[in-house]
Amino acid sequence: MASYNYVDAPNVNLTCCICRSPFVEPCTTRTCCHTFCYECIAQAIATNRQCPIDRTPLALHDLLPADPVIRNLVDELIVNCPQEDLGCSYTCQRLLLPIHLGESCQFVQVGCPNKRCNKQVLRKDVSEHQCPQDQLEDTDASASTKKQPRPGSNDNEKTDPPSVPSSTPTAESGNPPADLAAENAMLRLRLSALESVVHILRSEMFAVKHALGPWYRPDVQPELLPEDQSAVDEASSEAFERQLAEEIAMQPVGSVSDNPSSPSSRDPTDIASYFPPAEDADPIPPSRQTRQRNTPSISRIHLSQQPSPQGLGPVSPVGSSGQTSYANPSQTPVYPSTAFVIPGQPSGMPYPTPGTSLPATSPAAISIPPLDPSTPLPDTLASLHSSLVTLAGALGALAASRGAESLRTTEELRGLRGAMHGLRMQIHDILTSRTHPAGTSGTSGSSHGDSSDPPTFNLNGPGWFGYRPRPYGTPPMHAPHPSPFGMPPPTNIPKL
Amino acid sequence: MSVSTRRLQKELTDIKRDGTPVGIELLSAEDFATWYLSVEVLGNTVYEGEKFALKFRFDNQYPISAPAVQFVVDDHYTAPVHPHVYSNGHICASILGSEWSPVLSVVSVCVTIQSMLASCKKKERPPDNDRYVSHAPENPKKTRWDFHDDK
Numbered sequence: 001m002a003s004y005n006y007v008d009a010p011n012v013n014l015t016c017c018i019c020r021s022p023f024v025e026p027c028t029t030r031t032c033c034h035t036f037c038y039e040c041i042a043q044a045i046a047t048n049r050q051c052p053i054d055r056t057p058l059a060l061h062d063l064l065p066a067d068p069v070i071r072n073l074v075d076e077l078i079v080n081c082p083q084e085d086l087g088c089s090y091t092c093q094r095l096l097l098p099i100h101l102g103e104s105c106q107f108v109q110v111g112c113p114n115k116r117c118n119k120q121v122l123r124k125d126v127s128e129h130q131c132p133q134d135q136l137e138d139t140d141a142s143a144s145t146k147k148q149p150r151p152g153s154n155d156n157e158k159t160d161p162p163s164v165p166s167s168t169p170t171a172e173s174g175n176p177p178a179d180l181a182a183e184n185a186m187l188r189l190r191l192s193a194l195e196s197v198v199h200i201l202r203s204e205m206f207a208v209k210h211a212l213g214p215w216y217r218p219d220v221q222p223e224l225l226p227e228d229q230s231a232v233d234e235a236s237s238e239a240f241e242r243q244l245a246e247e248i249a250m251q252p253v254g255s256v257s258d259n260p261s262s263p264s265s266r267d268p269t270d271i272a273s274y275f276p277p278a279e280d281a282d283p284i285p286p287s288r289q290t291r292q293r294n295t296p297s298i299s300r301i302h303l304s305q306q307p308s309p310q311g312l313g314p315v316s317p318v319g320s321s322g323q324t325s326y327a328n329p330s331q332t333p334v335y336p337s338t339a340f341v342i343p344g345q346p347s348g349m350p351y352p353t354p355g356t357s358l359p360a361t362s363p364a365a366i367s368i369p370p371l372d373p374s375t376p377l378p379d380t381l382a383s384l385h386s387s388l389v390t391l392a393g394a395l396g397a398l399a400a401s402r403g404a405e406s407l408r409t410t411e412e413l414r415g416l417r418g419a420m421h422g423l424r425m426q427i428h429d430i431l432t433s434r435t436h437p438a439g440t441s442g443t444s445g446s447s448h449g450d451s452s453d454p455p456t457f458n459l460n461g462p463g464w465f466g467y468r469p470r471p472y473g474t475p476p477m478h479a480p481h482p483s484p485f486g487m488p489p490p491t492n493i494p495k496l
Numbered sequence: 497m498s499v500s501t502r503r504l505q506k507e508l509t510d511i512k513r514d515g516t517p518v519g520i521e522l523l524s525a526e527d528f529a530t531w532y533l534s535v536e537v538l539g540n541t542v543y544e545g546e547k548f549a550l551k552f553r554f555d556n557q558y559p560i561s562a563p564a565v566q567f568v569v570d571d572h573y574t575a576p577v578h579p580h581v582y583s584n585g586h587i588c589a590s591i592l593g594s595e596w597s598p599v600l601s602v603v604s605v606c607v608t609i610q611s612m613l614a615s616c617k618k619k620e621r622p623p624d625n626d627r628y629v630s631h632a633p634e635n636p637k638k639t640r641w642d643f644h645d646d647k
Contacts, residue, residue, distance in 0.1 A: 003498075003502060017598070018503075018598040019499065019502065019503055019506075020506040020507070020510075021502070040598070043499075044560055044598050046560075047557075047560050048597075052598045052599045053597070053599050055597065
């Protein structure tokens, strides 16, 4: 962590509360808007994932670069050169200090200017530096050359901009290097700001890519899309893979293959083989999107009609195999037990096709195209919408037909019941009239003509009492009560 | 190591420049490992007239890690009789444990302890004082405190 010697006591608003010094790389929390040095808050979060000031939960990704105003305020604080104790009395803005140390401070150690020896020498002594070998060689011959740079170097003041023992005039070179240095510093600052912006943009982009999934369209040829997607999805679907990993663990490794002919080998284990071959109606479980991969290392739930269906999804937890697995010559979409039953497929069985009055748009005729990630997202949404509309229509028609059908059935049933009751009454009447011709013929005779008095049928008791001749006479008459079926018999049944 | 040193240097500079709050005094700060401060509770409290000494021990992770703070128990000073202070000087305070924050400082810890003493209604030792003191670690940070609010 850098430590600076500030000339003036800095404003307390610009000091980090953890290190109590002006901010170094200030970051602001997204959640509670507190600012810290990046290093300080990183260390604090590593220990305790709370904001040190107000204890709101905090993670590293909640940190954003601080407002540029703060950065500028902090970068422009005047600091002393760290080589002050060696004699450098230079002061500058904090952000310009590295440049001063790197280029102009006279009390910083530099390597040998001639690049021949390994000695470190203070920059101010560079002109006087003699490599050990040179000293031995140039004792006489360079006596004159030695004298020349020395007067030149003595003229230079120690705090001037760089005065290397070359022929750079000192007076004129004073300004351009300083300007260049300042411009350089500004450019560096802008660069760092741009870098942080790029970082933010990149993370947002990544989130968007992840959200779009297979519909993410980088501007490349569509043919490359599967590879692109697999590369993109590789990173974004790690969690998805881990999720499937445990399901795959339940399957034998041999079943995880992308061979189109492998379904036949799985047929014996699939109860789906008993079902008729399904149409290509594959509704989409909303939580799993298509992942097209050329060589999948793990299986994926596959939804497309591509001729080379990769990653056939044999993933099927044991409990759901009987429920949602289908044999299909080209693909075997098998869903985990959390998925819903596909209505399009088994519709052939509960609804016998002939003899019913189902409307023409029976569910068996509906084919819902699978999600095709090669079409743009709006088109896919439109096709989904139209599929939904179709489904809704089919459902409505189904409900209506079933309703009508049930009404008819109810009516017929009712009619049948009434007829039966009437028949029963008549039989009872006949039987009782045979056994008790004197007693009951009158009432039964009168009751035949009476078409508006159904309870008279019951004067002879419940219908089932009179089915046999009664040696001991009729049972005691009950009070007139409604028919045992709770329905009045039809009033217009003619006497048999 | 330099992080804690720099921070303690700053705190020391601030104390020397701005002084300490009323009732708190800096007794000794010779190095950046152990500091001593005295705490006195002012006003009409049960500790009126009593003066206590706090010993702060810092490790190289300060201020990320909390300092070890305890009352000094020797010939000159004793530990106050308080439901959260054990007779060996160890303090049961959440801000010295799970609730420590790097924003807190030596002075703020002293102020907290001062107010903890000031708000005490009854001078009594903690219920498990004898048991704790008999096998307590030397460093109170090694104790597994169970912070409870007995308001």
